[in-house]
Amino acid sequence: MRYFYYVHTGHRIGLDRFHRAVAIVNGLQKEIDITLLCSDFRIAAKAKEYGIKRSVGIDLVRNIPQIAQNGDKIIFDSAEINPVLLEDMTQFFSSFIRVSDDPSDTKHPKESLISPYLSGEGICNAFVVDERYFEAKPKTIPLALFFGDDDYEKDLETHQGLFAPFSMELLMGFYYFLGYEEKLKESFSAIYESESYDKVIQESETLVSASVQAVLENLAGGGKPVFLQRPDYSEDFLPLMESLSIPIVRNYSSEQLSHGIKQAALNDYRRIDKSNNKVIEFIRKTFDLEKLKPF
Structure with a gap:
C-alpha cells in the first residue's frame, strides 16, 4: 500500500493549493513515504526545492489510477471533483481525504474532509499555513502587491493604474509570461521575481493579494493583509476573510x-492559530498510521 497527495495547480489557477500541500506533505513524509502528484509538470519538477522528496507530474486527474493501485491512500486537494469522480475515488482508495474550500460542500459517506468551514464526524475544521510563516520577520516592505501566481489574461497589466498611486512593491507570480515585468515596472516602486515569494510575504507590513494562501501566510507572521477578490477567482473564501477581519x-x-x-x-x-499539527493528526488517524513502525 502506498500514500499519495494529489494537488491541482496550473497557469490558470495558481499555486495556493500547492503551498498548503507542501506544509502537509513535509509533515507526513517524516513518517511515511508519500508521493506528491501535481497536475502541472513544471511545479512537480520544482517540488524538491520545497522539501518534497517525491513528486510526479500527471496530465489529468483521471490518470491517478495509472500511478496508484487499488487500496492505496490519498489526500485529494482539488476543485475538479464531481459526484461520479468522487464515487470512483472513494471506491478505488482505501482511505480518501479531500481538502475542500467550498462553504456549501457536503461530505461523501466514504470520504474524510479537511475544511475551514465544515465540522462533524470525519471532518477536520482547519486551514493550513506552513509553520515557517508564523515566525515574525522585520517588516522591511511597507506595502506590497501579490496579484497571484497566475495571470494568463494579463489582467494586472490592464488594471495596473489602480495600484500605481500607492507606490507598491510587486511580487511577480510563478506562471507569469517572460518579460511581463517590463510592462508593469512604471506602476510599482520595486519588482520581485517569484523566487522572492517568502521574503515578500513575510516582510510586508501590508500585503494586498488575491492569493488566499499568501494573505493567510502574511497574517500568520504579523502582517496586515488586504484581500483582493479577483473577478476570475472563486468567492469561496470571502466568509473566511470576513471572519478574520481582513x-x-x-x-x-x-x-x-x-x-x-x-x-x-x-x-x-x-490572529490565526497554528493548525498544521491538528491536520497532520487527523490524517494520521484517518490513514491509521498509529499502527506503523517508525519510517
Whole structure:
C-alpha cells in the first residue's frame, strides 16, 4: 500500500493549493513515504526545492489510477471533483481525504474532509499555513502587491493604474509570461521575481493579494493583509476573510483599495492559530498510521 497527495495547480489557477500541500506533505513524509502528484509538470519538477522528496507530474486527474493501485491512500486537494469522480475515488482508495474550500460542500459517506468551514464526524475544521510563516520577520516592505501566481489574461497589466498611486512593491507570480515585468515596472516602486515569494510575504507590513494562501501566510507572521477578490477567482473564501477581519477589495475598485489599505493600518485582525499539527493528526488517524513502525 502506498500514500499519495494529489494537488491541482496550473497557469490558470495558481499555486495556493500547492503551498498548503507542501506544509502537509513535509509533515507526513517524516513518517511515511508519500508521493506528491501535481497536475502541472513544471511545479512537480520544482517540488524538491520545497522539501518534497517525491513528486510526479500527471496530465489529468483521471490518470491517478495509472500511478496508484487499488487500496492505496490519498489526500485529494482539488476543485475538479464531481459526484461520479468522487464515487470512483472513494471506491478505488482505501482511505480518501479531500481538502475542500467550498462553504456549501457536503461530505461523501466514504470520504474524510479537511475544511475551514465544515465540522462533524470525519471532518477536520482547519486551514493550513506552513509553520515557517508564523515566525515574525522585520517588516522591511511597507506595502506590497501579490496579484497571484497566475495571470494568463494579463489582467494586472490592464488594471495596473489602480495600484500605481500607492507606490507598491510587486511580487511577480510563478506562471507569469517572460518579460511581463517590463510592462508593469512604471506602476510599482520595486519588482520581485517569484523566487522572492517568502521574503515578500513575510516582510510586508501590508500585503494586498488575491492569493488566499499568501494573505493567510502574511497574517500568520504579523502582517496586515488586504484581500483582493479577483473577478476570475472563486468567492469561496470571502466568509473566511470576513471572519478574520481582513479588508476585502472587489471589482478593482480604487475607492475600496484606498479604504482597505487605510483600514489595514488601524484594523484589529484576528490572529490565526497554528493548525498544521491538528491536520497532520487527523490524517494520521484517518490513514491509521498509529499502527506503523517508525519510517
